[in-house]
Amino acid sequence: MILGHIGVRKGSKGVPGKNFKPLCGKPLIDWSLEPLLANPRVGAVVVSTDDPVIHDHALGMGTLDIGLRPDELATDAAPKWEVWQHALEAAEAALGREVTAFVDLDATLPLRLPADIDGALDLFEAERPDMVMSVCEARKNPYFNLVEPDESGALHVSKPLPGGVWARQAAPTVYEHVGIVYVLDPAYLRRAETIYEGRVIPYVVPAERSVDIDNPFDFRLVELLMRERLALGDGINPIPPIPPAS
Template structure:
């Protein structure tokens, strides 16, 4: 299976200004994801997608291929990641280079374990899924079978639609939330505008090394985690 890795890194972050190249532990945040991709043995090509000249320069200094400048229309606050990936796939296919799947690796999840990417790819291939995402377990108190939502009368109903609540924690099914560290999808579904396809597999991240940096509080958490590693 031929796999393209894409690191999306636009400028203009508001939660943590300049976060993609802001130094964390003495190196740009971007470098952590670059290092994790370089450790992979199963990725055929990896690139950075950005519209920002400074980010592009630093990425190239880190040894990352930057084959194009991302269109400004795909670098706005409301721009979705699927459009960014579709643009990259289209760019390469116009040059006669085709990939079976794309793995999207966000800079905001810097502390992937050394073999995590290849473990994800191996599970993706073995499962013959359309897509795979990284996840973390939902704490039992937030399990969807214990979550309520308001109905049209202003009363509460169980979010899953069941008439009776599951009484014992031990009887709750496992539930997960996608953590944003890995999105791995067959190219045919990327072209259809989906990261998830019809058959979705998953891999669990390590909660002890996981952080998703979106705010200054997240950044401070990452600094503390790094100092404890």
């Protein structure tokens, strides 16, 4: 059985309460929770949170109850990996069985499509890696236009190659890690201590679906893009105007 997971804390420094903040008519988390619950390949869904309001909301949506997240996993410094491990263990205890794949969605990337979940699952089933991780092609490249200072303060390309790289197209491809979807082998999640210990392969998504909400500007940008998507997909229901920033 495939287990779906969303991890959200009640605290947020960049956008207070962002995981439950309304976005185009529903809480931000629902843009990730609904496609997980609707996917017929996902047998159960859990939400790992320290927020009783989000916990009760998720249960009302039909998620499996694993209780509130332990305090030590509800801090800014808590590793995502340990949150995943706790959720897997708690879910398997509640289910009384082991799961065959662990699918995680970051709630702060609501522009994903349902097809992204299936695409990552298809890749996982075809390749059988330890983990599938969503990525998008990086906007800046350390072989070409990312620079860093040396001891004297002079700038140099971060990852120089012999002869240099003088055109973006000639630079090696690099990716940005984005949390649109992860699919993990539960055995790998149980035994490993960090993400990159095993064979982690990319699931490539477009940059326009990879906007991660980290601050108020990101939230407004995602809201604008989501309203545009809804307007194009549904000409019946009007989209209310975006309120001015407070």
